[in-house]
Amino acid sequence: MAWSWTYENADGDTVGTSETFDARGDAESWIGEEYPDLLDDGVAQVRLLEDGKEVYGPMSLSPE
Structure with a gap:
């Protein structure tokens, strides 16, 4: 199995992926x-x- 993260901006647009x-x-x-x-x-x-x-997901990265 392969696990990875998709990154999104505040608008929910994909802006990248992890290794x-x-x-x-x-x-x-x-x-x-x-x-x-x-x-x-x-x-x-x-x-x-x-x-x-x-x-x-989505999981917020904000510390609040």
Whole structure:
């Protein structure tokens, strides 16, 4: 299985994707570490994908 994140701006437009991870836990750990940089780059929310299918989201990156 391949896990990845889709990045979206505040309007819900896709603005990028992450690298691919072999395990869901690895993908979730990665987003936990990287979200401040993604916020700085204008990413407002993300969606987790498994083999290209949405597992959950949108998930806000805002700390509030």
